[in-house]
Amino acid sequence: MGQAKLSIENTRKSRVRWFVVFMLFVLTTINYADRATLSIVGDSVQKDLGLSAVSMGYVFSAFGWAYVIGQLPGGWLLDKFGSKVVIASSVFFWSLFTFFQGFIGFFTAGVAIIMLFSLRFIVGLAEAPSFPGNSRIVASWFPKAERGTASAIFNSAQYFALVLFSPLMAWIVHKFDWHMVFIVMGVLGMILAAVWMKVIYSPKKHPRITKEEIAYIEEGGGLVDMDEAKEGKKEKEKEAKKGPQWSQVKQLLTNRMLVGVYLGQYCITTLTYFFLTWFPVYLVQARGMSILEAGFISSLPAICGFVGGVLGGIVSDFFLKKGRSLTFARKTPIVIGMLLSCSMIACNYVDAEWLVVVIMSLAFFGKGFGALGWAVVSDTSPKEIAGLSGGLFNTFGNIASITTPIIIGYIVNATGSFNGALVFVGANAIVAILSYLLLVGEIKRVELKGSGMKPESNLKM
Numbered sequence: 001m002g003q004a005k006l007s008i009e010n011t012r013k014s015r016v017r018w019f020v021v022f023m024l025f026v027l028t029t030i031n032y033a034d035r036a037t038l039s040i041v042g043d044s045v046q047k048d049l050g051l052s053a054v055s056m057g058y059v060f061s062a063f064g065w066a067y068v069i070g071q072l073p074g075g076w077l078l079d080k081f082g083s084k085v086v087i088a089s090s091v092f093f094w095s096l097f098t099f100f101q102g103f104i105g106f107f108t109a110g111v112a113i114i115m116l117f118s119l120r121f122i123v124g125l126a127e128a129p130s131f132p133g134n135s136r137i138v139a140s141w142f143p144k145a146e147r148g149t150a151s152a153i154f155n156s157a158q159y160f161a162l163v164l165f166s167p168l169m170a171w172i173v174h175k176f177d178w179h180m181v182f183i184v185m186g187v188l189g190m191i192l193a194a195v196w197m198k199v200i201y202s203p204k205k206h207p208r209i210t211k212e213e214i215a216y217i218e219e220g221g222g223l224v225d226m227d228e229a230k231e232g233k234k235e236k237e238k239e240a241k242k243g244p245q246w247s248q249v250k251q252l253l254t255n256r257m258l259v260g261v262y263l264g265q266y267c268i269t270t271l272t273y274f275f276l277t278w279f280p281v282y283l284v285q286a287r288g289m290s291i292l293e294a295g296f297i298s299s300l301p302a303i304c305g306f307v308g309g310v311l312g313g314i315v316s317d318f319f320l321k322k323g324r325s326l327t328f329a330r331k332t333p334i335v336i337g338m339l340l341s342c343s344m345i346a347c348n349y350v351d352a353e354w355l356v357v358v359i360m361s362l363a364f365f366g367k368g369f370g371a372l373g374w375a376v377v378s379d380t381s382p383k384e385i386a387g388l389s390g391g392l393f394n395t396f397g398n399i400a401s402i403t404t405p406i407i408i409g410y411i412v413n414a415t416g417s418f419n420g421a422l423v424f425v426g427a428n429a430i431v432a433i434l435s436y437l438l439l440v441g442e443i444k445r446v447e448l449k450g451s452g453m454k455p456e457s458n459l460k461m
Contacts, residue, residue, distance in 0.1 A: 016209045017141045017217065021150045023200060024134050027091060028157035030189050031130050032276070033165040034098045034123065035063060037185055039277050040169040041178035049113055057409020059113070060277040062120035063127075064401030070128025071398070072249075075391025078133050079384075083140075084200050087133040092193035094126035099186025102179045124401075131374065132390030139378040141203055143220020145320050148329065151375035152313020158272065159305030159368055166280070166299045223383050248385050248448055252392055255446055258380065260439025264334070265373045265397035267432035271341055272371075273404040274425045275301070275364065278418075286418045287353055300357055301364035308368030312337060316372055327443045330376050331436050337370020341429040348419045370432075373397065382448045389446075400428075 038045065038060065045059075077086045101119045104112045134154050142150045169181045201207070203214055204225065252258055283289045283297060312333040319329035344363035347356050373393070381389035408421040 020141050021153050024154035025157045028154045029161045032158040032161035039280050044178045053413040054409045057406045060405035061402045062117045063124035066121040066124030068398050070125045071391040071395035074129030075132045075388035083133045083137050086129050088193050088197045090129045094123045095186045095189025097122045102183035131394050135374050135377045135390040140223045147378045148316035148375045149313040156306050156309030159302045162302030163299045167296045260435045262396035264432045264435040266400050267428040269397040269400035270404045270428040271367045273401050277405045278408050282418050301361040304361040305364035305368035308365035312369035334370040335433050337366040338429040338433045340366025342426045345426040382446050
């Protein structure tokens with residue numbers, strides 16, 4: 001007992017894992033800021049290029065098509081080459097093609113539309129490994145009792161990105177023009193890729209980590225050797241060539257718990273992409289705000305989403321430390337958060353701008369509070385294919401990045417109003433709740449047949 005206490009005290013001197021999650025937070029902030037560039041400049045782009053609401057919906061969806069297509073290849077690359085190099089490459093290339101979007105104004109409207117769609121498509125493809133990589137790093141760097149907080153921190157960056165960059169990008173549009181937004185964000189991302197390569201290591205190779213911290217992570221269920229060679233050289237080379245097997249993917253797809261998680265993530269991501277694509281346009285077109293006003297006002301719900309995102313992870317891990325099961329600790333914030341997200345439908349019945357902002361802030365808080373899907377992935381992914389498992393999860397979730405902007409575009413085009421769009425998004429929150437309550441069941445690590453690994457227990461801690 002005394003030795004265990006001493007180990008924990010020594011661990012406090014070495015908290016490298018929290019610096020790693022800070023870097024994930026910074027990376028994810030740039031990630032989501034780049035995704036949101038088009039939504040901030042969307043009204044200007046729509047007018048300059050003469051796009052209808054339906055056409056704008058398809059341009060918004062370009063990112064999503066490629067992002068979904070790239071998930072399984074991205075996860076495979078992570079499992080084969082490790083998180084550090086694949087994520088750095090991902091950041092560099094998505095930033096490079098974000099930068100190129102700043103020059104489409106030199107072309108005629110027809111060519112510019114094609115180029116914008118194509119470049120957004122390539123950005124989506126390049127970003128594909130980012131979130132599976134984040135989940136993979138959390139699984140290797142954090143014990144089970146801290147994964148909720150760690151995952152919530154990097155996941156909350158999607159809201160912080162809007163808090164920080166929505167006003168900045170709106171100001172850039174107002175001061176210069178919409179092309180400059182893409183140039184600035186592209187340069188920032190390429191700088192980040194270089195920093196990432198300099199400071200990120202696997203747990204056992206980090207120069208500043210102590211043996212006590214490694215032991216603390218490993219004893220708590222952290223997969224510290226995920227990117228380390230446990231086999232001989234020949235065996236490692238054989239596995240690298242073979243890669244993850246499709247029979248393993250089939251096992252994931254036939255697991256009822258994971259199917260419920262996938263469905264829930266699709267619905268939660270529908271909320272995400274409403275805020276990332278149409279929300280600023282909604283403020284301009286339905287509520288009569290200027291682009292500058294919409295940029296600043298968008299940051300207010302985003303602040304609430306950020307607070308909710310961090311708080312949801314802290315509450316989940318608090319339940320675990322108080323002896324509640326992993327299933328209860330993960331599901332409770334998700335259900336409460338999605339219930340709060342449904343409140344956005346109330347915006348259809350109010351006229352005051354301040355009240356719309358309050359309601360959307362509550363909905364955004366709920367969405368953040370319940371966004372624990374990546375913690376669940378870290379809890380459930382088989383060690384052998386952690387990257388691929390995260391990629392499959394993100395594939396299903398980000399089908400919503402394709403469907404949401406298109407469906408909302410058709411609703412707005414057909415009705416001339418955003419009322420139906422808000423109902424559509426709110427209904428998805430209800431489906432997410434039902435999926436976690438009726439389909440997911442007990443949350444535990446999946447054991448692949450023939451792997452010889454023991455699943456993590458879901459007993460009270």
